[in-house]
Amino acid sequence: MSKKKVVVAFSGGLDTSYTVMKLAQDGYEVYAACANTGGFSAEQLKKNEENAYKLGAVKYVTLDVTQEYYAKSLKYMIFGNVLRNNCYPISVSSERIFQAIAIARYANEIGADAIAHGSTGAGNDQIRFDMTFLVMAPGVEIITLTRDKKLTRKEEVDFLNEHGFFADFTKLKYSYNVGIWGTSICGGELLDPTQGLPEDAYLKHVTAKEQEALLKITFDKGEIVAVNGEQFDDKIKAIQKIEEIGASYAIGRDANVGDTIIGIKGRVGFEAAAPKLIIEAHRLLEKSTLSKWQQYWKDQVANWYGMFLHESQYLEPVMPDIEAMLTSSQRNVTGTAILKLRPFGFETVGIDSANDLTKSKLGEYGETQTGWTADEAKGFIKVSSTPLRVYYGIHKDEKR
Template structure:
């Protein structure tokens, strides 16, 4: 099998417990976490309990396969933690309220998912009285911080174990290790790695590793198959998606899933985001998120009609901070609850219908219909007719409005200072 990059036996003995301690492993079914099950149970002597926190990215069949493999690898018990509804209620809803897009581009799907997965895993670990908790993140990305920080804050008494990161093992070593221990899985290295969830799919590999390349059509999981234009309507009630083409949804998760199925075939919601990672390097990730991007775009348009200028201004500032804190593992910072309270209050009049034209690879926001439309109040029509003021009112208003500028420029002139900028 070959020698590991580090002293494997030394690493094992340093973590060898005096009794069979209980460890909860955040298990995805991939190579790293599959290796961790076998390594922690056989080489380190732990009773391994595996847990998969589903945020809408796994089918029932996939979850069944994940559980089967976990038990075959030696897990004492496996649980599937369905947190999709909680993820919507405590995360997605507020990201829509805040029109959250990382760098104005990315709907922070993985960032937000990982925080809720980490919370679910550590809650389960505390519930069963685990001595330790483990995850399979490497040392090169954001997820290690998200898991570590959440575990430390919510359960500082529980030890965190990270074999993939600490041992720095190669992919081939992990595969050979599993084979030598009687487990042969389909761990073929693919050109791209995907993370699917309710709020979008991330795509990493090949072109995302180079600054001058874009993802080809073949890299996306949902092919572009729709070629005919389609008019679509989305109804919002107090900022939440309520209906698609007139069909009302009590289940908001189902609404997002149905909208994704409807609009993804148009090839919209695809992009690559370049951002600053928590660990200080630049990270480039591709994604496809048709429903999230369309919902946010429609919601933002409706807000333009139903919110005042200063509501929009301050909501944009707080929305940006909310997204940044979420991305950088600070979901548990109490100011996030304060921002959520503001965002919720700001949505009291964000009710109405948004009309959208879908086209191959793009969409057009046509307009809105809302009882709270501030452009339809009877005070006047922009550029056409003033109904609530007279010409003399405007003349007097402008004279007072100009006073600060008059004072400044008069003072400049009085002191013989020429304004070269004019």
């Protein structure tokens, strides 16, 4: 009988290393697939490939979906200025969705009988992987050894060592997930709600030579086209450039407490210079180029877009509808936003755009007006007050 084909979503970490070896030992034909959304270096990917074969995989592949991740998710998170709880760039959650889609697509291509991942039963990732696989690869078995066997790190390490595989799986004080849209940090002091992360918990530190510097980000219809005058056709490279600049000032550090999909509260630290700078620059430009109600309604749907991404609902049919609205809202979001950077922080300075609505000839706020007379202003104010005058004229006892 032919062996069953299983695709393992392989990160190179302890759980997925154990999964590859155990399934190979159990007689599966194991395909180790690393879905890269921009968080793996070339060295890490090479090491993953070497280790996958040592662990018993018959084939290793890197599925590079970084550009797809930008085109189908990051772009809309920028359009929507999406921050979970007005704080956290939705990095890990959105990455996992696109990693899962890539894995499911690959499993379908090779006719896999099963897909395996290394998520535990205590977090959000198990839901993101399982739900995506159920929809994108219906009928394919889902194997989760770490979750089902409630394995400890020691049990996994001991199994690998007993079968001749040795690697540094030392349990560190902090766990990190490095991605194109920020680095998440878990563990350590974050387990105590009264504490924050110390300096040595962060991967990036102040290295900038200047105490202050201007950062100019140029957008065309909401998408980045230049950074400090340098043109970028590749949006991923533009993001990486902004990250390089912002990280040298240790910008983008924070911690977020939020609701997990399974219902418990979770706390995560992060450092995300590029997302924080890009979103605030984009928001600054929108304030001058969008109408009041464009901004209002875009904020409403963008909030839902971020929630659906986090809650593993990217495949919900409403998402393309929200994306269409976000895209339409960007038709006049063209120009340059200027930020001032300093160690550990930044401030918004201003914008330069041909679509700047503050340049109207009808009036300059707090200074002069040419689009209406003083009497017209008085009439407008009086008419606008009519509903209040009606109400309090009848309910005199309720006046505040």
